[in-house]
Amino acid sequence: GAVVSQHPSRVICKSGTSVKIECRSLDFQATTMFWYRQFPKQSLMLMATSNEGSKATYEQGVEKDKFLINHASLTLSTLTVTSAHPEDSSFYICSARDSQGAPEQFFGPGTRLTVL
Amino acid sequence: AQSVSQHNHHVILSEAASLELGCNYSYGGTVNLFWYVQYPGQHLQLLLKYFSGDPLVKGIKGFEAEFIKSKFSFNLRKPSVQWSDTAEYFCAVTGSGGYQKVTFGTGTKLQVIP
Numbered sequence: 001g002a003v004v005s006q007h008p009s010r011v012i013c014k015s016g017t018s019v020k021i022e023c024r025s026l027d028f029q030a031t032t033m034f035w036y037r038q039f040p041k042q043s044l045m046l047m048a049t050s051n052e053g054s055k056a057t058y059e060q061g062v063e064k065d066k067f068l069i070n071h072a073s074l075t076l077s078t079l080t081v082t083s084a085h086p087e088d089s090s091f092y093i094c095s096a097r098d099s100q101g102a103p104e105q106f107f108g109p110g111t112r113l114t115v116l
Numbered sequence: 117a118q119s120v121s122q123h124n125h126h127v128i129l130s131e132a133a134s135l136e137l138g139c140n141y142s143y144g145g146t147v148n149l150f151w152y153v154q155y156p157g158q159h160l161q162l163l164l165k166y167f168s169g170d171p172l173v174k175g176i177k178g179f180e181a182e183f184i185k186s187k188f189s190f191n192l193r194k195p196s197v198q199w200s201d202t203a204e205y206f207c208a209v210t211g212s213g214g215y216q217k218v219t220f221g222t223g224t225k226l227q228v229i230p
Contacts, residue, residue, distance in 0.1 A: 034217065034218070042222065042223075043206060043220045043221060043222045043223050044160075044206070044220045046217055046218070046219070049217060093159070093160070095160075095218075102165075102167065103148055103167070103210065103212070103216075104148075104150065104162060104165055105218055106162075107152075107159050107160040107161075108159060109158070109159040110159055
């Protein structure tokens with residue numbers, strides 16, 4: 001089956017630093033990847049849609065300058081949380097759609113970000 | 117705008133009990149519907165999906181869901197739950213065609229007591 005990986009799985013950083021999270025589709029090509037944020041005991045909130053070779057589309061209320069998304073290849077999208085603050089602490093999950101396949105999303109295992 | 121509502125936030129069942137989790141959606145067009153499961157400490161996994169055709173969809177691990185268009189519902193069912201079904205279940209909807217975003221419900225936490 002389709003596999004999506006994320007790296008790192010867990011990261012702790014100091015306030016004010018930047019953190020990069022990678023999302024890779026391991027056995028398929030994904031022209032579109034999605035970044036979600038999951039707060040404790042809540043559902044996934046879509047942050048942005050990442051399109052290979054073009055600018056990401058951000059959901060309302062998500063700061064594009066704070067959450068930088070780069071989708072440089074058909075198998076890799078990165079999310080950089082810039083100047084992180086404690087309120088950015090969360091579980092970040094990416095998903096990818098197989099460019100050749102059905103319209104379902106395959107999810108990565110998530111990255112737990114803790115900002116001190 | 118599309119939306120998904122899951123009526124039950126926390127469900128507690130004994131093993132062998134039957135399960136039905138409600139899901140209603142709002143969308144002005146043809147939809148694709150999904151149920152995802154998140155086991156403790158693990159990532160989201162697809163349980164089942166509906167794109168078109170038979171409205172009764174069978175998924176993995178004995179789960180099934182029925183799409184009732186007139187009720188805008190896609191309820192998840194399992195005749196006899198097991199302790200290993202303890203997890204959080206998310207209903208999701210997307211418009212059909214193209215790379216449309218997926219909207220998730222708030223999730224239902226299922227706890228199965230041995």
